[in-house]
Amino acid sequence: MIQNKKLFGIATILLLISIVVSFPYFEENPYGEEMIEAFGFSIMTVSGLNILALIGFIIFLASTYFLFISLKKYQFRSMLVAILIIVFIPSALVNLYQRTIATGIYALHYNEDQSYCEYETVDTSTMHAICELPFKNYSNKDVAFQIEFYGHYRSNGVGINSVMQHNQPYDAVVHANGQRNIRIEMDITLSEEDINFDSGSSTSVPVIIKSGDNERKL
Template sequence: MNRRRRLAIALMLITSTIILNWTYPDTTALGERIFLWIGLPVWSRGASGLNYVGITSMMMLFAGVFTLRTSLQRHARKIALLALILPFWLPSQLVAAYQSVWAKGIYALEYVKDESKCNFKKEDDQVTGTCSLTFVNHSGQDIQFTASIRNQRYLVGSFLESLDILGDQTLTMPPRQKKTINVAFTKIIADARTPASGTFYGMDLAVKSDEQERDL
């Protein structure tokens, strides 16, 4: 196989890795959607365990980087290292550029999950608390939207599993800003096992604005 053909195969494998792991505008990777569409399992144990999409994409990436290195005559090591980093760095840069220039409404919204949390306190059969949700508005216009916590595996059985009350409050993000919005909530619970107080971090959200909806 000549060098040109090996180079074409390498670029195809590396590009396929980026495509499989592409998540914008929602959090579900494109590779997971493709696997489900053709009837392949995404996880080794239903909704947990080994992620077959991740394993497949990493195998394709290493194969692509190895093939790329063998197809180059000069600077092979440096270019191969760059190709190894590219799939992890490029998608976020492309999304940020798109959100800053072209995206409208909630499609210009970035949710900073690792800076978001919910604190709660239980009194009798009522839970009160505040969710601090951090967003970045990449657009030049105000964004108004509602947010609710999506069902997650680690929330099953807890009152936060269905904390839909967040969806009743309209949130506003000013243009070109990063902001933490505090959203108060009150919820009646029947589960006596709910702790007296606590904190949840890194919740997955569903945001809506008119007909637009995204999972973040």
């Protein structure tokens, strides 16, 4: 079935590289983005294009091309398998690890789609905020950690997360093999920059969780 082992080897290496670039590594951003940003390089252009995603896609296309010309038959079946690998394997590996041997904050699953914050101005200088953040702990031990908010700004440049950052970090605990909606509720004194803040809500809330030297951006 393989007519050129050298080209098949190149296809395999390129496929592995594209998997590494897109590997989520327990973060909101793929592992490749985390590595590049750690060296101070921006992954976005002025137009908003994700450079790393483009590079990863080009590498994947190259891998499928070399895979196609390296085989005598079953080329399209093999390309379909490669597509399924790049789509499902990275997230499946993270999910398997998290459900089996992960410990601490790496055993926590954050359901961002069901998270939300509601806020209401009490007076011109005070805001009352309530956030519900659903977490599930897959480990056999309680996990204590801290929560910080980031990003998620409104169109006027001020968002619920920017205001909630005033009093962070927030302490939390999820019991062993347990699921918990962590509720954060407090009155926050608004600064002059936030004085025009009004009532509203925010969904799919991005957070950072920390425990000791470990940190995850979700």
